[in-house]
Amino acid sequence: MYDKTVRRRRAVLALLVVLSLILLTAYFGEATNGGLHSVQRGFLTVVSPIQDGANKALKPVRDLFGWFGDTLHAKSQVGELRKQNDKLRKEVIANRANEHGYHELLGLYHLDQLTLNNYRPVTATVVGKSPNIWYQTIWIDKGTSSGVQKNDPVINSEGLVGKVVQAVPDGAVIDLITDSEVGVSARINGTGATGVIQPKVGDPNDLVLQYLPANTSVTKGEYVVTSGTVSPSSQDNSLYPPGIAIGQVSSVDEESAYKSVNVHPLANLHNLDVVQVLTYTQGSKPARLTSLQAGLSSSGLTGAGGGEGNQLASTGAGG
Amino acid sequence: MTLSGSLVARIAVLVVVVVFFQIGVVSEVPVLGVAVDLSPLVVAFVGLLCGSTLGAATGFAVGLLVDLALVQTLGVASLIFTLVGYWCGRLRELRDPQATLTPLLVGAAASAAATVGYSLMEFLLGVDAPVSLELLRQIVLGVVVNTVVALPMWAIVRRTLEPDLPDDPRRRRRRAYTTGGLSPLSRA
Numbered sequence: 001m002y003d004k005t006v007r008r009r010r011a012v013l014a015l016l017v018v019l020s021l022i023l024l025t026a027y028f029g030e031a032t033n034g035g036l037h038s039v040q041r042g043f044l045t046v047v048s049p050i051q052d053g054a055n056k057a058l059k060p061v062r063d064l065f066g067w068f069g070d071t072l073h074a075k076s077q078v079g080e081l082r083k084q085n086d087k088l089r090k091e092v093i094a095n096r097a098n099e100h101g102y103h104e105l106l107g108l109y110h111l112d113q114l115t116l117n118n119y120r121p122v123t124a125t126v127v128g129k130s131p132n133i134w135y136q137t138i139w140i141d142k143g144t145s146s147g148v149q150k151n152d153p154v155i156n157s158e159g160l161v162g163k164v165v166q167a168v169p170d171g172a173v174i175d176l177i178t179d180s181e182v183g184v185s186a187r188i189n190g191t192g193a194t195g196v197i198q199p200k201v202g203d204p205n206d207l208v209l210q211y212l213p214a215n216t217s218v219t220k221g222e223y224v225v226t227s228g229t230v231s232p233s234s235q236d237n238s239l240y241p242p243g244i245a246i247g248q249v250s251s252v253d254e255e256s257a258y259k260s261v262n263v264h265p266l267a268n269l270h271n272l273d274v275v276q277v278l279t280y281t282q283g284s285k286p287a288r289l290t291s292l293q294a295g296l297s298s299s300g301l302t303g304a305g306g307g308e309g310n311q312l313a314s315t316g317a318g319g
Numbered sequence: 320m321t322l323s324g325s326l327v328a329r330i331a332v333l334v335v336v337v338v339f340f341q342i343g344v345v346s347e348v349p350v351l352g353v354a355v356d357l358s359p360l361v362v363a364f365v366g367l368l369c370g371s372t373l374g375a376a377t378g379f380a381v382g383l384l385v386d387l388a389l390v391q392t393l394g395v396a397s398l399i400f401t402l403v404g405y406w407c408g409r410l411r412e413l414r415d416p417q418a419t420l421t422p423l424l425v426g427a428a429a430s431a432a433a434t435v436g437y438s439l440m441e442f443l444l445g446v447d448a449p450v451s452l453e454l455l456r457q458i459v460l461g462v463v464v465n466t467v468v469a470l471p472m473w474a475i476v477r478r479t480l481e482p483d484l485p486d487d488p489r490r491r492r493r494r495a496y497t498t499g500g501l502s503p504l505s506r507a
Binding site for chain 2: 008009012013016017019020021022023024025026027028036039040043044047050051054055058061062065066126127128129130131132133134135137139165166173180200201203205206270271
């Protein structure tokens with residue numbers, strides 16, 4: 001009797017471990033349109049409306065807990081934000097003077113730029129978040145029925161948030177810019193030097209802008225924005241429009257051959273309630289560029305080299 | 320432990336409610352900059368109450384649910400939580416720890432094992448991003464906040480499953496003393 005119990009216990013453990021390993025190997029090896037990914041999409045389709053309903057019901061509980069943290073955080077930020085506000089006011093006045101000349105030049109050279117105006121923003125509520133430091137993902141209540149597609153960029157009022165990795169009719173899953181699978185081609189707003197923004201695993205408050213040219217001059221506090229190119233050095237195939245704010249330079253690492261800087265994300269990724277997904281319609285400029293990028297990726301043209309992002313769209317200081 | 324349909328149903332409901340409460344509420348309220356993770360706690364406590372077989376099965380189910388819901392690599396969480404559930408079940412079968420602080424220690428150990436397990440798996444699968452020292456701080460803080468909620472979570476899991484736990488020796492002993500029965504020692 002005892003032997004039988006022991007054998008059964010060990011058999012169950014072995015079965016479950018083997019099953020997990022089979023799942024892991026099959027999932028890791030298959031393409032994104034494979035069987036297991038389809039099961040995952042099917043599960044999301046079924047669960048999204050339930051999660052959306054549960055989120056609405058549980059919102060008061062979440063808000064109550066969030067209120068305490070938000071109040072403490074807001075009090076500590078007041079002084080710093082006032083100083084920042086004064087500095088930004090001066091910058092806005094200076095930028096407005098330059099804007100007129102910039103638009104004249106665009107018209108003169110007939111430049112057709114990819115900007116945020118080419119996109120149709122879809123506002124969505126965040127209904128779930130991963131607790132795991134290795135998977136920085138959130139769950140939103142808008143999906144393919146609202147025009148959301150895989151790889152669409154996601155922003156909020158503060159800056160870049162991430163990109164869509166999975167979309168079903170009533171919901172979508174977003175990889176945050178702090179997820180280890182995300183890499184965004186970015187540039188320093190002041191100098192125009194480009195590199196690839198990647199997260200530091202385990203540090204949700206810090207990103208690192210890598211592969212900057214060694215002679216690039218970077219100072220603390222400069223803004224980093226999307227460059228409007230695709231980053232071939234990561235698994236990220238999203239085409240982020242240029243000029244979306246990502247973060248501010250917090251420190252510079254001079255030691256490596258390629259300069260890298262630490263960047264503090266502008267968007268508060270701990271506390272996301274509402275985000276906007278930048279969707280596009282068929283035939284629009286982003287759609288044409290995305291299909292062009294997909295074509296280049298499949299022919300291996302964008303995969304070569306490991307340095308800066310390849311320039312795909314003709315972009316300037318868009319926005 | 321005898322498997323009853325009612326016990327399995329209770330575990331299934333508990334697992335689904337905890338996983339969706341985790342994704343929808345708990346993960347969105349960071350404490351000390353990290354999110355409390357109820358998943359390893361519920362797996363560990365089911366193992367501690369129901370034994371290794373049910374603990375491992377619950378771990379597999381919780382892992383699969385988490386991986387499916389959060390579009391993570393399928394199999395990673397299942398593997399880690401299966402081992403956590405099995406280990407906690409074996410602890411009960413071999414030692415049957417009675418101390419009040421047992422759930423606290425088991426919760427902390429399960430959380431640490433799950434987080435370290437995740438880290439090892441991600442390194443094996445090839446993380447394409449620089450790993451910072453902050454990771455260690457996040458792991459330690461995660462274990463600390465999980466330990467803080469371990470006792471309330473233990474109370475919830477025990478209260479949910481207790482009606483269908485047939486042979487809890489602690490309950491039997493308590494019932495015997497409070498109703499005037501003799502202790503096993505005095506009987507001898």
